[in-house]
Amino acid sequence: MRRDTRRGIALAATAVLAAGTVAVPPAQARERAPEEELTTTTRLADRRSVVVGDRFYAMSTADGLYPASGWHVTGEMGGFWTPPLKLLDGVWFGVDGAWLGKQTRAESHTAGYGYTRTRYAASGGVRVERTDVVPDGLRAGLIGLTFRADEKRTVRLDVDAHSELMTAYPWGGTTPNQSAHNLPDTGAYEDGALVFRERGRPQVPNASEHDFAALVAADRRPASHRLGSGHRGPQEPPVVCPATGTTPDRCDDSEFGKGTGGRLTYDVRVPAGRDVTVWVAIAGSDRGDGEARAALRSALRDPAGLLARKKAARRAVAANTVVDLPGDRLLQRSVEWSKQNLADSAQEARDLRVRVTREGRQYPAPKGGVPVARWLGAGWPDYPWLFGTDGEYTAFASVAAGQFTDIKAHLRALRDTSEIANDRSGKVVHEVISDGSVYFGADDDAGNTDETAKFPSAVALVWRWTGDRRFLDDLYDFSVRNMRYVTGKLDEDGDGWPEGLGNVERTGMGVEKLDNTVYTIRGLRDLADMARAKNDTATARWADERAARMEKAFDRTWWKGGDTRQYADSVDDPDDPADDNTRLFQRHWIGVTPMDAQLVRPGQVTRPLAEDERAHTALAKREEPCYTGDNGLYHTGTGPTSAEGGNKGPSCDSAVSAVQSERVVYSLGNGIMAVAEGNYGRLAQQRRYTAANARIQLDPNLWEMPGAMPEIAASPDFSPANIDRKLTDRSMVLQAWGAYGTLWPVVRQQLGVDPDMGRARLEVVPQIPPGQSRVSGRSIRLGSGSVDVTAESRGGTLRTVVNAARLDGVALRLGHVLPSGAEVASVTLDGRPVAPTVRRTARGDEVVVDAGARRGTSTLVITLR
Structure with a gap:
């Protein structure tokens, strides 16, 4: 589904609740208070945990340790970050010589609204509880260690930190890669803090001189300190992941790492029967140590107050779109946590340097800069940056949740970076890393066509929900150029169907894709609607007439028919010059998009593109076992195929596909299926897919982090499941787009x-x-x-x-x-x-x-x- 994730992900189904087996309380039950915390006690060392603020985030395992995680830069995507800069691999805590999470076992891990909490077993008469929080607006994170003892005593607290000052781009497999770009860190002790720096200029063409800083300190003076190359707490000496090739089952660092370490030791006086909290702050900057020191001071001035303000802010998030679903409490809880997931996804960076990398093949000089960009990060830990496709789907969840500010900012950031990268052509970039590097989506790239077509629809959606005229005025011109680009530049054969890549980035597809066509039609209709509001009659007439022609020809071109009872995935075989829009059928999830996309037509009731009879037929087929498993809709259904390996599942039709099935369940696919069912009033069938997304977020048998909706669910071709995979080979633990499948069905449809x-x-x-x-x-x-x-x-x-x-x-x-x-x-x-x-x-x-x-x-x- 995503441009740079084609890494052969495949996972086998795990034991799950049967689809639709949701406890239904009595219908007389009324709204219940939100569940502000979710706790787990199992497999804490195997679960990732992420805590996020809009200018800082951190990822560990649920036991409070920091094994090497992620794969964009192998093993380096966890730890502590202030976009676009990584600061530390981790911070570890020793209490009287016993490391928390190792010698002192973690007993439970709690995800709350805006924070996490880990409780450790009693050791030597002392019990410790850890609270992680990231204040918004601050390039710093906080960890509070609360000590309690039955008898008065002084506890020795060791704080180990290991730096890794590293930019979010380049990645491990790009040109240049992070090995060439990353410079060695230095460590020092200054005024009670560990101070890590990376200064210089990488020996890479077009790289810039930089001054990176990361600081670690507590809310009190240390008794002593040490510096050295290690200091990874219980993860010393480290198991190092290679930059390429097979990685060990678990690593502590990677060959890309060039960090150093240090230790701060504190004497903590703990009265008998009373809590004492030590707050440790991690702060950093890509603009020198002055900004980092200011962030550190701000974080340590009133840590408890910052935690209280974060909780209050997240309760304010919870106070919007408060739903009461007596007949579906699982979905109600999912709505509550999906609002928090969206709030967790807000990110902001400054001084982005927009450079077009051609899928990582080049590192040119920047074409321009964006002073401030704010966006909804797609997923953690490997996709916390700006995407077109992700944000355009997430927009529906954002407006339903009442989170207007961040989705407006996201669309503006997409516009700003696209205008620079693509010289105001109107094409929307696909993926922008937090430093401004455009991985994919430049004018010369093959796609993604769909996100350019979807952009005007996202703008129209936000305008309809907010009524913000300035927002409409600001993004209208770009929206016009979006659709002029799609229709004028991406239809070389003049048949009305746009060419280029869409959501399904797989081989064997025709030049013209179904989802691109569907979203182009919707984009034209939404552009026309905005044009009428702007009194731009010429644009409104052009867009409506173009959409009407496409709608009239749509079914006869795209309906595959026969016993497939589906739309074709693509047309125009690239290997056949004489191809005249012959339909190619491959059972990809995009076959649902004609039922997903709603069309606003002047003087008519808003309705989806697909006609009712065909929509009901196609949706019913998608519910069959060849397309839907225990946890929802497969990326690519099963059936007769000429691909290597043959058919790997049940058959629901006799058509022979040229590609292999992909029985991987994405939370986005479930969302699109849930919305499509609701568009046709099929709410009994919809529940299967809303429940699927809710379960992978809230069912303790299925989630990795409680309350966090993941990118991919356990499914037959995604084996083993995330929690059983190497930490360097997992899909995202938190993914924003899945909220489309819970918030929109409830607010817009039910x-x-x-x-x-x-x-x-x-x-x-x-x-x-x-x-x-x-x-x-x-x-x-x-x-x-x-x-x-x-x-x-x-x-x-x-x-x-x-x-x-x-x-x-x-x-x-x-x-x-x-x-x-x-x-x-x-x-x-x-x-x-x-x-x-x-x-x-x-x-x-x-x-x-x-x-x-x-x-x-x-x-x-x-x-x-």
């Missing part, structure tokens, strides 16, 4: 919230999943206000209650999706009979009523015959 705040309009048309009687949500942010929604279905009566007291001057239309075959006996609005409109939509028949621009609570009651 609660039916459909804003057009740029035009001061709001529709709320809920649909309650079968077998349930009530769904509700409060504090759903829209524009500068919010809305509360409750939908009920009881005894032949449908009720929709909307509280718009915090919205001003917004025209409200409310309604309800009718159960299949239901007939309406009467409709009242606030107790008075009204004449409703019944409209046919992809979700089913909707009864809607105009309530006007009223404030306060509106109640629609539909009585069925």
Whole structure:
């Protein structure tokens, strides 16, 4: 799914809960307080743990140790980072000579809203609890060690730190690579702190002179200190991962590393029966030690206060989009934690130098700079930077969660870097590392076409939910050029279908991809909608007419038909010059995109691209075992194939594919399938996929870090699962895009919230999943206000209650999706009979009523015959 992850990932299914086996509490149950902590006690040494602030993050294992992790630079993606710079491999703590996590066993690890906590077994009469937190806005992280003893005593605390001042790019396999770019670190002790520096200029063309600094200190003076090349606590002497070739099962450093170490020793007086906390701060900068020292002072001035403020900020995140799903508490909990996952994903860096690396093959001089970039990091630890595709899917979750600021910033950062890298062509870059290096997505690269086409849709989405006219004005010109580029530069044969790479980066596909086509159509429709708001009638007419022509020809070109009952993955075989858009069928997940993409057409009800009958047929087929396993939708389904190895699973059709199946479940694929099911009112089927993403985030049998939705679920061709793999060969422990599959189905589809705040309009048309009687949500942010929604279905009566007291001057239309075959006996609005409109939509028949621009609570009651 991602440009630089084609590393032969494959994993076998593990024992999981059967799809759909979700405990359902009584329907009378009401909203419960959020679960602000999740704790695990098993396999702590094998679980990764990440704690994130917008300018700093750290990754360890759940026992508080720092084995070598990640693969972009083998073994170097964990530890402590302040983008775009790595600071340390790790920090280790010894208590009276026993290292925490090694000689003193970790008993439990807790993920909280904005922090983590590790409890250790009692040792020598002392018990230690560790709290990790990263304050936002600060290039520093904090670790608090809380000591408790039954008897008064003085504890010796050793703090080991091993530096690795290293930029996020180059990587291990690029030209140049990190071996050439990384310089040796130096260590010193100054004013109670360990001070690590890397200064100089790598012997690499176009590299710059730099001054990197990392500092480690506590909130008290040390009794002594030591310096040396080691100091990795219990991971000394280190097992070193080679730069290439087979890595050991577990490493402590890599051949890329050129760090050094030091130790600070403290005498901690612990009164009998009272807690004492020692706070240790790690701070750094890529702009010299002055900024690093300032960050260190800020972190240590009031560590407990910074922790309290972080918790308060995350409770504020939790206070938006508070849903109550009595019939699906698992999904409700997933919504709660998905909001935190999104907040965890915010990143910011300064002074990005935009250079086009051609997939790591070159290291030219920068083309320009971006003073400040803020974005939603795609995944940890190997993808914490800026992506087009990821952010455009994550945008749907972000607006549903009310997290407007970061997704606006993400889209602006994409625009800013794309304009420099691609000379204002309109093409959106694919991947930008936190130093500004563009790995893929320059004008001369083959793709990704889809993210250029998706960009206007993301802008339109954010504008509809926020009503932010300045945001629309700022990104409108770039959005126009996006679609002019796709239609003018990427359709060489003039058949209307764009060429280039899309989401599926696999061999054997045709020149023109299904997802590129689908998102181009949607992008044109969304551009036209924005153009009408801008009174740009020429652009609106052009985009609508172009989309209409594509829509008219879509089914006859792309429907594969036969017993596949699917759309083709691509057309135009590159190996056949005479190919006339012959359909190529390979069973990739992108076959769901015609059901995923909603089209806004003037004067029509918003609906997905695929026609209803074919959509229901295609979705039903995707639910069969050839496409869906225990944990959700496969990347590439099984069936007859001419590829090496033959068919590796059940067959659901007789078509012979030229590629091998890939039974790997991505959280994004589950999200797209869940949204597609909901677009057609298939909420019973949707639950299979929302539950799949919720389980890999919340089911202790499945997740690696509690509450964190991963990139890939345990699945037949992803074996072993992440927790059983080498730490240098895992997919992401936290991935932002999966939240698309939980937040959007609940807020947009089940609660039916459909804003057009740029035009001061709001529709709320809920649909309650079968077998349930009530769904509700409060504090759903829209524009500068919010809305509360409750939908009920009881005894032949449908009720929709909307509280718009915090919205001003917004025209409200409310309604309800009718159960299949239901007939309406009467409709009242606030107790008075009204004449409703019944409209046919992809979700089913909707009864809607105009309530006007009223404030306060509106109640629609539909009585069925």
